[in-house]
Amino acid sequence: MVALRTEYLDQFTGARLAEPARVTPTIGDTIMAWVAPLHVGSFGGIGVRLVWLLTGFAPVLLAGTGLILWWTRVIAVRWLHRRVTEAGVGVR
Numbered sequence: 259m260v261a262l263r264t265e266y267l268d269q270f271t272g273a274r275l276a277e278p279a280r281v282t283p284t285i286g287d288t289i290m291a292w293v294a295p296l297h298v299g300s301f302g303g304i305g306v307r308l309v310w311l312l313t314g315f316a317p318v319l320l321a322g323t324g325l326i327l328w329w330t331r332v333i334a335v336r337w338l339h340r341r342v343t344e345a346g347v348g349v350r
Contacts, residue, residue, distance in 0.1 A: 264290065 264287065266275040283291070295301035299310025 264277065266277055267273065268275055280287075292301075299307050
């Protein structure tokens with residue numbers, strides 16, 4: 259794993275600034291240090307990576323099951339109703 263390094267830039271010129279000598283990092287530095295590992299799930303062992311993998315597939319799984327439920331409740335009923343009326347069954 260590649261460690262990320264914080265770079266400080268001048269807000270007006272964009273020139274790289276020397277990193278200020280701090281004894282302890284600020285809260286912002288700590289939060290920024292955790293952003294990338296939390297995003298990709300690289301802060302733990304294989305268990306955390308598997309949890310991140312499964313969590314990443316959750317939206318696809320939920321969308322797929324939602325589509326199946328919608329299909330069976332809406333589209334399948336319309337098709338069944340159309341087939342019955344075209345066959346003349348139940349029409350008086």
